[in-house]
Amino acid sequence: MGDAATDLMSFVASLGGDRQLRVEENLGAGFVRLRVAEAERRQAKHDIRCVEDAVIELLRNARDAGASHLYVASSREGDERTITVIDDGDGIPEGMHERIFDARVTSKLDTMRMDRWGVHGRGMALYSVKENAKVARVVASAPGLGTSIKMVADVTSLRERADQSTWPVMAVDYKSGGNQMRGPHNIIRTCAEFALEEHDTCEVYLGSPAELVATARRRVRISRANAVALLQQDLDDLPLLQRLVAAADARELSNVATSLGLDLSERTAQRIIVGEIKPLRSVYSVLTKPHAVATTDVDLTRDQRSIRFTPKDLEAFREVVAQDFETLAERYYLTLAADPVVRVRNGKVTVTFEVVELD
Numbered sequence: 275m276g277d278a279a280t281d282l283m284s285f286v287a288s289l290g291g292d293r294q295l296r297v298e299e300n301l302g303a304g305f306v307r308l309r310v311a312e313a314e315r316r317q318a319k320h321d322i323r324c325v326e327d328a329v330i331e332l333l334r335n336a337r338d339a340g341a342s343h344l345y346v347a348s349s350r351e352g353d354e355r356t357i358t359v360i361d362d363g364d365g366i367p368e369g370m371h372e373r374i375f376d377a378r379v380t381s382k383l384d385t386m387r388m389d390r391w392g393v394h395g396r397g398m399a400l401y402s403v404k405e406n407a408k409v410a411r412v413v414a415s416a417p418g419l420g421t422s423i424k425m426v427a428d429v430t431s432l433r434e435r436a437d438q439s440t441w442p443v444m445a446v447d448y449k450s451g452g453n454q455m456r457g458p459h460n461i462i463r464t465c466a467e468f469a470l471e472e473h474d475t476c477e478v479y480l481g482s483p484a485e486l487v488a489t490a491r492r493r494v495r496i497s498r499a500n501a502v503a504l505l506q507q508d509l510d511d512l513p514l515l516q517r518l519v520a521a522a523d524a525r526e527l528s529n530v531a532t533s534l535g536l537d538l539s540e541r542t543a544q545r546i547i548v549g550e551i552k553p554l555r556s557v558y559s560v561l562t563k564p565h566a567v568a569t570t571d572v573d574l575t576r577d578q579r580s581i582r583f584t585p586k587d588l589e590a591f592r593e594v595v596a597q598d599f600e601t602l603a604e605r606y607y608l609t610l611a612a613d614p615v616v617r618v619r620n621g622k623v624t625v626t627f628e629v630v631e632l633d
Contacts, residue, residue, distance in 0.1 A: 305331050315435040321398065322406040323489060325427050325434035326464045332359045332401040332423060333468045335388070339363030339381075339421065340471060343515065344476055347483045347536055348428060348461055350438070352428050357411070357461075358483070358535040360422040369550055371412040375404040406432050413535035420514040424535040441612045442466050469557040476542060478557045483536035485554050487527070488546045490518040492553035523547070530567050552609065560630050583618060590617050595625050607631060 322328050329346070336344050341363030349356050364381075366374060372444075373379055377398060400423075404410035409426035427434075435458050442457030457463055462480065469478040479489050494515045509517045509526075521527035524544040531538035543580055545551050555563075583591075596614050603609060611628040618624075 278510050282341040293572075304541065321402040322432070325357070325429065325432055326429065326459060326461055327405060328403045328425060328432070329357055329464045330468060332357065332425065333404055333465070333476075333478070335399050336361035336363055336421070337472055339365075341420070342476060343494075344478045345486045345515065346465055346478065346480045348438075349482060350429070353428055354408070355427045355429050355434055356424065357427075358422060360486075360534055361538075362420045362421065362513060365417045365419045365421055366412060366415040367417055368415075371415065374412070375400045375410060377401040383413065414514055414533060419512070420628055422514055422534045429432060431557055438462070439613055440627050441560065457531050460551045465557050473558045480557050481554045483531065483538055484542050484546060484551050487518055487531050487536055487543070489495055489553040490515050491546065496520060552604075552607065554609075555630060564628070583623075588616050588618070592625075595627075599627055603629070 277404055281524070322331065327412055333344060336359055339361065341361035343362045345360040347356075347358040347360075370379075400471045401408070407425045407427045409424065413424045415421035437458040440458055440460065440462070442455045442463045444453045445456050446454060453461065455467065465478055465480045469476070472478075479486060480490070496512070496516050499554045509520055509530060509606040512520055517530045517534070518527065521530045521543075524540050524547055527543040527547065528538050528540045531543065542551070560574055575578075592614050595616075596610065598616070599610065611630050615626045615628075616623065617626070
């Protein structure tokens with residue numbers, strides 16, 4: 275019946291009836307009253323103007339579902355950005371997996387919330403995400419087990435910031451006396467701002483699917499009750515994040531991760547199990563805890579001081595030293611907080627590695 279109704283609306287629109295489908299009342303002099311569905315669609319397009327807007331809505335949605343741990347997987351292939359958010363919140367009944375993306379559907383009838391990003395709890399957040407994304411769906415969820423929501427966006431239509439690798443830094447605002455976050459307004463900064471704002475209630479991890487699986491296996495604990503019950507039940511009965519911990523081998527870990535929206539090959543799963551892929555620190559920890567800075571200098575003496583490197587060659591050099599730094603990173607449990615910075619001045623090439631220690 276739903277498909278038939280959609281086909282009928284498309285047929286009417288093709289005959290010039292699209293205006294009638296969008297307008298409830300013609301008020302004259304060029305004024306009309308829009309139908310509710312059309313007004314909602316326009317609001318949804320306004321609410322989500324870039325990928326970063328969609329990410330903050332997914333984070334707020336998980337927070338309002340009572341989540342205390344949020345795992346955000348971000349990856350891009352071609353023109354498609356994929357975001358998967360897994361939380362340990364209240365969960366969603368199976369019969370509501372599709373309905374939560376309808377306009378005005380919410381479980382927060384009496385708890386509409388105002389935060390720094392505006393009003394939340396109107397039942398429009400997930401609707402807005404779906405209206406602007408190619409794909410928005412619940413991958414896995416059940417009451418009490420948490421939720422995994424996956425979004426795929428075409429970045430040629432729903433734009434994202436060009437720089438998606440740079441972490442923001444905290445600097446002192448001497449006018450106000452407080453801290454100020456600086457850096458591109460990318461997905462990382464979106465998660466950072468949320469993590470700082472909600473650090474009393476939510477812990478956020480951000481990385482690739484493989485990094486998040488490695489992090490979950492290191493940081494998530496299976497309760498004693500669930501550990502005992504696991505001997506008699508299927509992994510699907512465990513909370514989502516605990517399933518990653520309970521997976522016994524690479525094949526099972528790959529299958530579990532994929533079932534949660536984290537595409538993971540069996541080979542990568544094996545690398546996680548043997549410890550080749552290191553766990554992440556929380557976004558809040560990376561931003562607020564002191565970290566080491568390693569530098570290396572190359573002296574350009576005398577005649578070499580006149581050398582001018584091309585941006586292309588400096589970029590190639592930056593990529594090489596970033597790869598070489600992995601030797602130290604693996605041995606001393608470090609990770610780069612941002613891409614190496616290459617500076618040429620006063621007869622020297624200086625490479626700065628901003629690093630953080632893994633817990």
